[in-house]
Amino acid sequence: xxxxxxxxxxxxxxxxxxxxxxxxxxxxxxxxxxxxxxxxxxxxxxxxxxxxxxxxxxxxxxxxxxxxxxxxxxxxxxxxxxxxxxxxxxxxxxxxxxxxxxxxxxxxxxxxxxxxxxxxxxxxxxxxxxxxxxxxxxxxxxxxxxxxxxxxxxxxxxxxxxxxxxxxxxxxxxxxxxxxxxxxxxxxxxxxxxxxxxxxxxxxxxxxxxxxxxxxxxxxxxxxxxxxxxxxxxxxxxxxxxxxxxxxxxxxxxxxxxxxxxxxxxxxxxxxxxxxxxxxxxxxxxxxxxxxxxxxxxxxxxxxxxxxxxxxxxxxxxxxxxxxxxxxxxxxxxxxxxxxxxxxxxxxxxxxxxxxxxxxxxxxxxxxxxxxxxxxxxxxxxxxxxxxxxxxxxxxxxxxxxxxxxxxxxxxxxxxxxxxxxxxxxxxxxxxxxx
Numbered sequence: 001x002x003x004x005x006x007x008x009x010x011x012x013x014x015x016x017x018x019x020x021x022x023x024x025x026x027x028x029x030x031x032x033x034x035x036x037x038x039x040x041x042x043x044x045x046x047x048x049x050x051x052x053x054x055x056x057x058x059x060x061x062x063x064x065x066x067x068x069x070x071x072x073x074x075x076x077x078x079x080x081x082x083x084x085x086x087x088x089x090x091x092x093x094x095x096x097x098x099x100x101x102x103x104x105x106x107x108x109x110x111x112x113x114x115x116x117x118x119x120x121x122x123x124x125x126x127x128x129x130x131x132x133x134x135x136x137x138x139x140x141x142x143x144x145x146x147x148x149x150x151x152x153x154x155x156x157x158x159x160x161x162x163x164x165x166x167x168x169x170x171x172x173x174x175x176x177x178x179x180x181x182x183x184x185x186x187x188x189x190x191x192x193x194x195x196x197x198x199x200x201x202x203x204x205x206x207x208x209x210x211x212x213x214x215x216x217x218x219x220x221x222x223x224x225x226x227x228x229x230x231x232x233x234x235x236x237x238x239x240x241x242x243x244x245x246x247x248x249x250x251x252x253x254x255x256x257x258x259x260x261x262x263x264x265x266x267x268x269x270x271x272x273x274x275x276x277x278x279x280x281x282x283x284x285x286x287x288x289x290x291x292x293x294x295x296x297x298x299x300x301x302x303x304x305x306x307x308x309x310x311x312x313x314x315x316x317x318x319x320x321x322x323x324x325x326x327x328x329x330x331x332x333x334x335x336x337x338x339x340x341x342x343x344x345x346x347x348x349x350x351x352x353x354x355x356x357x358x359x360x361x362x363x364x365x366x367x368x369x370x371x372x373x374x375x376x377x378x379x380x381x382x383x384x385x386x387x388x389x390x391x392x393x394x395x396x397x398x399x400x401x402x403x404x405x406x407x408x409x410x411x412x413x414x415x416x417x418x419x420x421x422x423x424x425x426x427x428x429x430x431x432x433x434x435x
Contacts, residue, residue: 009206010435012280013103013268014377015068015095015217019055019261019364022066022098027374028381030363031388032408036245037364038259044228051237053244054223054260055365062090067097077178084164085174088124091264091370092171092219093178099266100179105213107180109278116183116211117175118202120194120218121168122369125226130165133157175215183211192329193291193420194218195265195372196428200289202269203430212274217266220369228260235423236333246392248362250330251337251404253395258332261365265373284380287415287431288312295425302427303343303419310417310429311347320348323355323431324413325387325405327379329420330359331366336421341400354403355417356410362391372420376430382412383434 016022019037020030030037037055046052060066062082064075078097082090096117105115134154140146164170169187176185184205188197195218202216222231231237238247238257249255275282290309294302311320329340348354360375367374382388387410396404415433 007207007209008272009203009269009286010272010275010282011267011284011286011380011432012270012275012282013099013105014266014283014380015098015102016263016265016374016377017057017060017091017095018263018374019057022059024377024381028378028388031360031378032386034389034391035363036391037261038245038247040244041223043223044225049228049232051240051260053240053247055262056223057091057262060091060094062087067094068101070097074178081174081178084161085170086124086165088122088219088221089165089170089174091262092119092121092217093174095219095264095266096171096175096215096217099215099217099268103268104280105268110213112180112182114183114212115181115214116185117172117181117215118184118186118188118198118205119172119175119216120188120190120198120369120373121171122191122194122220123189124166124168125224125230126162126166128225130162131158171219181215184214190426191369191422192366192371193422193426193428194220194369195376196289196418196420196430197291199286199376199430200291200428203286203289206269206271212271214269215266216269217264218369218373219264220367220371221262222260222366222368223262231260238332248332248365249392250328250332250359250362250390251341251397251400251402252393253397255332255334255337255397259365261367263364263367263370263374265370265377267373267377282435284383284432285435287433289428289430291426291428293426296423300339300343300346302425303340303421304346306419306427306429307343307347307417310431323415323417324383324411325356325358325379325416327375327416327418328357328359330361330390332361337397338399340419340421341402345401351401351403355413356387356405357402358387358390358405360388362393372418372428376418376432379412379416379418380432383414383416385412386410387412
């Protein structure tokens with residue numbers, strides 16, 4: 001087992017499911033072109049919420065073709081398994097299979113005992129349809145629900161496999177089973193910070209020698225008959241606009257909330273030695289990570305702590321000035337954006353001293369548990385080239401003093417920090433560089 005002091009962790013494959021397509025090249029091109037994934041919702045009834053628009057993963061149907069090139073045996077296994085997968089799990093598994101294919105990782109060049117999965121997820125809610133038949137059996141003559149009937153008459157109408165469709169550990173379970181990955185397996189449920197926490201755990205696991213390769217990803221959806229209601233009750237949603245694609249307005253003076261979205265992303269993390277031995281293409285290197293959980297009323301302190309610690313990360317003695325850009329959480333709410341901007345200013349100084357700051361949420365909305373991974377992949381694809389501007393930032397807010405990317409001429413640099421935070425105050429930061 002190698003020492004964590006010398007074990008470097010690189011990225012050798014990526015896969016995405018997003019409102020702007022299910023291919024990383026398609027995603028980055030759409031971001032550079034300023035495209036929006038926000039359209040009229042198709043999976044939530046209109047006028048049931050305060051909003052009728054969101055960013056669905058429009059090109060993802062759950063068909064086996066969405067999982068990328070697969071051999072016949074794997075196709076059969078995933079088709080059979082899809083019967084116990086809800087949409088979030090399907091998207092997560094598909095992103096992982098796309099990343100595995102992109103990496104060129106095969107049964108011949110990996111040790112199943114040293115290859116595992118770390119996956120992040122939102123909390124997943126059941127669809128009401130799962131219980132309709134059971135509830136109908138428990139209605140009395142006046143149409144009222146009689147709970148005393150549930151155990152004998154209602155419950156048997158619910159599928160015995162119902163729970164498997166919604167457990168947040170199932171993406172990691174499915175991915176491991178389908179690909180015979182018998183190494184470390186972990187599931188992290190931390191809402192929007194799930195991706196950063198999963199990447200941190202995967203980096204640490206490989207660094208300390210407990211695995212050679214890990215499929216690391218995250219998935220989430222806020223577009224759901226019940227989840228969308230929860231979001232509206234718990235958070236600030238952007239108001240409808242005549243042009244729906246302008247609803248998500250990170251760091252803008254007129255921002256008023258987040259936009260419902262969904263998506264998933266996955267990467268293959270691998271020790272540098274293992275990647276070199278099999279001749280893999282290295283897309284980037286993970287330099288360090290940090291997290292903080294000060295609490296929901298901590299202001300900018302959790303974000304500030306995460307920034308400071310990631311700058312001191314595993315390879316973090318380098319000059320902070322070398323950070324090519326920051327991929328901000330950029331939720332689009334008044335409070336979150338102001339706190340994030342304050343943390344950036346505290347750590348890096350006034351806007352002229354800061355790295356360029358961008359975010360994909362103006363294009364994609366809030367993908368929940370899948371956001372951080374998709375955003376990290378977008379920044380990884382941008383390294384060495386130009387950054388995508390923040391969409392809809394036509395009036396930078398006075399309470400958001402950041403070096404915002406507002407045109408397509410800004411260089412992405414050779415490394416970046418991705419930052420995510422939950423409403424409960426759990427912040428994660430991951431630092432990645434081009435190799």
